[in-house]
Amino acid sequence: MNFGYYPGCSLQGTAKEFDLSLKEVLKVLDVNLNEINDWCCCGASSAHVMSHILSVALPARNLLLAKHRGMQNVVAPCAACYNRLKVSQHELKFDEKMRMKVEEILEEKISNGVEILNLIGLFQKIGLGKIKTAIKINLKEIKAACYYGCLLVRPHDILKFDDPENPSSMEEIVSIIGAKPIEWNYKIECCGASHSIDNTEIVEQLSKNILNDAIKHDANVIVVACPMCHSNLDMRQKNILKKYPQQKAIPILYLTQLLGLSMGLNYKDLGLHLHYINPVPMLEEKVKVEEVTI
Amino acid sequence: MEEEKFEPKITAFVCNWCTYTGADLAGTSRLKQQTNARLIRVPCTGRIDPVFIIKAFEKGADGVLVSGCHPGDCHYNTGNFHARRRWIFFKQLLDFVGIDSTRLYFSWVSASEGKKWVDVVNNVINSVRAKGPFLGYKNLNKETELPLVNKN
Amino acid sequence: MHHTTLNPIVQKIIDVTSQDTSLCYQCGKCSAGCPLRDFMEIPPNRIVRYLQLGLYDLALTSSTIWLCAGCQTCSSRCPKNFEIAKLMDALREISVEEGIQPKDKKVLKFHNAFLKQIKKYGRSFELGMVGDYKLSTGNLFQDLGLAPETLMKRKMGFRPHKIVGIEKIQKIFDKSMKRDTK
């Protein structure tokens, strides 16, 4: 199976373990990713704040590159990239004026048609059945709080992905691999991602609420599919723990890492050592594996 | 030059219960439309004799619109079905008698579809305007007029 | 209200959001669900209200528009299908164009720092961005605790990756932004 690939900036930097684990897992499922040549940043949470056109034009360039490579579909594991690409594609399709402006900027005609997939969408395309066959290790001790955040489910009328108020597609995958998804209240609450740098205290507050609700509903791990969510819940959790002594720590894993674990891949290949909140102690306790190397 | 200020004549046969009332609704809602269409009210599309349409073209209409109740909503239960069945044969016949059958339009407009009626009328007018005037019959000489039953 | 003379702004709002604030009947559902509500001086529904009343400068100078995280909870729950999140984007864009200085400049500075990297390299260069941001805010020590670990984990590259088609990117920036990001 082949898919176009748009890693996005985060997966090359702060979220490189997301990239690592994704590739490892896809190796097992023998799915092959072709990275878009010379792709650029999608503008993330900044472009649309400063210039509407810019926020459409940057993703448009990447979609064109994909088109030139004859790609039918593009996987954007980063929820922010996925969101920006989708929204841009939508506006170019339905907003004539916008399309003409952007064509003028890119000096190129824009033709729609590349299918954009987020991480969960990718696994659904590969087939949950196929994933099931690759399971080696029992994760039944893992109680996972699946966290979607904003960018995977909103705006629904453009993304058309899952139920915006009560998504369940990540839970499906998690239970396929034998872990227990938990019922909780914060799976679509915002972590304040875009303020990670400029309003850290706000982000810490919001992240703390999310962490606590997961812990309260006795999750032992929070599963995410978005680098921004991850950096807020993982990196920021460090400070939160410092500030609030009685706060319990909870590891944050990418969905791909959890999948990798169930497939018996080793911690290092999955980049588990790159987290701020070390998941290994929890995993050693909950997951029955022979060799634990880090 | 002629073409530029050509204003098409549209004869519209509409049923009394759905489309005529729908057109009334367009009026009470003050929905603006072009002035080219003239309505002829019949109780039901089932009443419309294909010869009416040929006659309209013959007498100089550039386009004809037939509009009635939605299938299933006919005030007379089945009238519009008979109408529909009739048109299927009739459309082919038209080209045979020398009328460009694309100048004949059908639509179902209910009593509550004032907006739809306006769109239908404007679309028909625009597309006929684009086709230009219908000359098929104007060129024929009067002798070869279709025999019309008219018992008085 | 003298404000009502600022009509180009209304036009601009409609241009960017392609919707009209008169849609809003002030039910407040947007504010009720806004995750950043607690940190805002003015709730989102009041921003819309200001616009309805023509009090544009009150809306444009409020910190609310800069605190909005764009999570779109408001838009997705609005009973009138009014896209408040989009409106917030528009207001930020306008206030930048109008050269209105936000009370809290941090957010603006972050976005500038971020976009600057993109314009320079085509991709975000986190280290450069963070450094740049810190210089602009003078808030040098924030997050310092995390920095060494971040670098040790090689989660931030030491040098940026410059893409090949960078001129194109710079062209895109120049054409789509009236005020350049400095």
Place this chain on the structure above:
Amino acid sequence: MRIGVFTCHCGENIGRTVDCPAVSKACADFPGVVHSEDYKYMCSDPGQNLIKQAIKEKNLNAVVVGSCSPHMHEKTFRKACSDAGINPFQVEIANLREHCSWIHDDVPSATLKAIDMMRMMVEKVKFNGPLTPIRVPVTKRALVIGGGISGIQASLDIANAGYEVILVEKEPSIGGHMSQLSETFPTLDCSQCILTPRMVEVYQHSKIKLMSYSEVENVEGFIGNFSVTIRKKARSVKDELCTGCGLCVQKCPIKKVALSEFDEGLATRPAMYVPFPQAVPNIPVIDRTICTYFKNGKCQMCKKVCGREAIDFEQQDELVKEEVGSIIIATGYKLYTIDKKPDDSPIHGYGEYGYGKYKDVVSGLQFERIASASGPTSGEMLRPSDKKVPKKIVFIQCVGSRDEAKGFSYCSKICCMYTAKHAMLYKHKVHDGEAYVFYMDIRAGGKMYEEFVRRAIEEDGVKYIRGRVSRIYQDDGKIIVKGEDTIAGVKVEIDADMAVLATAMMAQTEAPKLAQTLGVPYDKYGFINEVHPKLRPVETSSGGIFLAGACNSPRDIPDSVAMASAAAAKALVLFGSDMLEREPVVAKVNEATCAGCLYCKKVCAYNAVEAKEIKDRNGNLIKVVAYVNSGLCQGCGTCNATCPSKSVELLGFKDDQIYAQINAFAEV
């Protein structure tokens, strides 16, 4: 032919965009026109007199009026003319208002069009000829569809006037939504106490034939003469034998499988059941989908215990035909299904409110059952999850109403009132409890309504918060409600024990289907349309078919009852006369030219055409021709269009009348 033409300005309505004097002047030159004038209001008394005068002075024998739609004033002008001695069917209307002045801006082109329209009618009227109205007998029986409070009221009014009524109800019992309510606003009297006597009255009334657990299958005919087919659904109980002792219900072993419709799913009911104790008729029904006998041929407990051998497992649906003169639609409303969008898309309508997910988030009607003495908690204020008394309760208005995104853009009208009532009932039962109401606007138009709402606030201390709720979720057994007070501009977060959603009233799912069967129009929401929202609110566009209650739009009990009596009155007006005058727009056969192919018979939807033998004096058959029974003919004209020899003609819309119009427009 001496034709008079009259052009109406309709005040400014036509005059603004059509140059009426110019039209009138142009018409004067039409061949056959001997008189033409224009006037501000033709339909007014002086206007009509102008026409009458002209008829006398110029002895006109045909009239064309350019005015509003014939649907509006055709009758008026026909009457005026016949008063002046012209046959009313020698009058034609050109629709200069709805079809011209109101839909155009440009005066010159609108005026030209108006002149065309007048010419077309002048040409038509030349072929009209005098006609005499057809008189048909009126069947003085009424069919009432729906046994809620509206249907009950309408049935009783008509029956008490001495006419027979067939009342059809699709559920096993009449009573409708009102029977589910606890108390009613603004008087707080017990709903069942005022309703059940009416239900019994219906049951015992000699003039009312009650058909419960039945549905209208098909309707044919026309005003005064409808023939209706009703499906009597198989009850599996012989109603003539059952005494309503209820033993079978007690003994039915399948107790807990089905959720009670009457208790809105808050309780269960047996397979053999009566919806509620006061049901009318008090005859049980077997729910065949869960009855073990129908599943695997076992049990038959009910049959064993029934002393009257009333149980009949073999019973089949039965089709009953009834002849009626008038039909009243009173099918009521259905509650907006909160957890799903009306269109049943996979996306949940109010996922953010967690209805269906949290037991203690209930709908307004469910709360009625909880508050009702006949309800699952016997009127005790207990929340569904753990049967504890909720100490803090939140009511949320406009759930599905005034919400284009997830429901309907209309206001459901009754929610403001019943929410105030709910809050009040709660406070009366839980004195130390706190009640909050989230609202957008309070719409309390009605006698003693505003006072009622104020009472809830001022006397019972209900806290009203102006704003919508964004999210509800459960946490430590609490129902957390996240809202905003838009007046104070502060966030409001309430850790309640229970939340009640005031859900929208929506049209019955089957309403459009019924409307199509009856041939009456309905709006985009599925509510059945009245002819005129102000002046003809209980009539449909089909003669003899009337509306009552919430099938027309959201409505409370007093309005529904008033509307029901109005509809009954309309039916009674119809029954006031033995014969009904119908427009003579019917088909007529020219026996001289008819070849007797009887295609017309084939296409007639009313079996109005029959074969007629023409014999000579000695009784020898000369030929067979078609004959149209003008009593049955509805005047669709399909036969006319079908006839190969043009021997059938539809009076009022004859071929030559229509050709005249075609030529009048196209030829100029």
